[in-house]
Amino acid sequence: MNDDLMIDVRGLHHTYTHTGVAEPVLHGIDLQVRRGEFLVVMGPSGCGKTTLLNILGLVLSPTRAAALRLAGREMLGLGDGARTRVRREMIGFVFQRFNLLPTISVRKNVALPLRLRGLAADGQVDRLVDRVGLGGCAHKKPGQLSMGQQQRAAIARAVIGEPALLLADEPTGNLDSANAAGVLELLSDLHRRLGQTVVMITHNEQLAVTADRVLRMCDGRFVD
């Protein structure tokens, strides 16, 4: 076991079963990500990037894997409660579909991870909301925001708790290039400042240049 690894995945398979039809999506993935590494994953639509990220984020359980270690700790076989705790304490997730809570304000959405850890949510939430350019609509409900604004809110929510592992699923997919650059700067700043491990999925080749490493996926496998 290597203590330098934040992510250590071996022999990962995943098959979705939908109305009795099995659809294999991931075919034996091996992935090691060092602590503090900024990894970008690229690949065509439908190749399984989101599926992989959901498994790394403990949102989805893989159908088969030899190992799935986060920060040196084996996650396979952990109970629901323990997985939930790891998600809460250690992982920040920018979902492809934002997944903001529609009934509460942007500010409260962003503050949520802090509250779930029992931490006070004061100045830092407002600072972060300002930093992602949502200062003017912190009190609005997500439904009243544009796609790009929602995306920035989702990013703010993922990073507010300064998680050791940040998983971002196309965090700039809905942003113009100026905003995309801003978001990327935010992510790489956090990465630099806090030594976070970042796994980011993107279609944008330009964003990939900031990464320590770029992996390309095709049909559920990494390709060279």
Add this chain to the structure above:
Amino acid sequence: MLVLAWANLTHHKLRTLLSALAVGIGIMLMLVSRGLAGGSLAEVNERMQSVDAELVVLPAQDNIIFTSGAPFRASHERHLRRVSDERGPLAAAVIPVFFGQVQMAGQQQRLFGVDPEQMELFLGPRRVTAGKLFDRARVFVEQVESGALPPVSGGPLSGSPQAAGAYAEYLADGLELVIDERLRRVGAYGLGDEVQIMGQVFRIVGVVETGVAGRVFAPLQTLREIVVAGEPTASMYFIKLRPDLEPAAAADVFQRQFGADVRVELKSEYGQLLRASFASVNLYMTASSSVALAACFLFILLTVYTMVIEHTRELGILKALGVSRLGLVRLAVVEAVLISAGGVAIGIALAFGARELIVLVKPLLTVDLTAKHFLAAVLIGVLGGALSALYPGYRAARLDPAQALSHE
């Protein structure tokens, strides 16, 4: 959690309001039925306590509320007067009461037949606010006590008009009523107003302050004449003891003198007896309001369950962000408790409204809304709300985050 629960509830204002209203109606039913029973019993008891006596003598039946008729005979009364110790009779006064019924102010009233000579014992410190405590009735009583007999053949059941006329004349002085201030106000009665009781026309001759044992008094002797052809029977007795006696001990002495069909109790126990008599009715009312309340909590269950189904995706998000199963159950419970807390508040408000309405329609009823019952309502509301959230909460806790997130 509170913020999220609140946000969910305010997101569906109408639905939240409706289910709170459902609980409110259930709580109101419970409060009002309790308050009505408790209030009426307390009021009856309070009035009974106003009589200047220490003991009550009742027929030994289980239920003292629905007593009817006058089971005690002249021999009982004689016997009560005679019970003695070395210093003489125990009873300073034996006070017979003959119960009848009268329809006044739109409601059945219990008619207290009492000896006009003993009205002082019923009045106590209360004032006569209008008229007199019987007047001509005393003439009638003297007439009865002097042994004058009614024109026997002229009783109300016999045929001849002359005989009926003679009977009416014999009875005329005795047809007097004394009522209390509350009944006078509610029925807008005045002195001289006429009231039909068992085929005879009584006149209101006096009004006394509220708080006396009966709302309507008639001369005992008149009621006996009309109902049991003058037989000296009674429905119950109050006994005013010689001042040197200890009531409980005296009650024992009296009780030993009578068989099992007579019950001698301390007047102070009367409230207890009333409540015991009412226990079965109370049970019924408790059961029916509980059923109503249970239905209301099913409503909460459905509401919270619907929220869980509708918010599957949001619950999945929460779970993905690290909210534990317990946290999701708690969210459902908090939502339900908020609804039912609102329901309790609505219920209490409705209960006050219902009381106003009841008193408006039936001004002689007393609805006691007590802090004890409010406390019970809060407890039941919170507990019922929490319980009805358990199943929806369990459903929420079981959600698989990946599936929930892909839920549209």
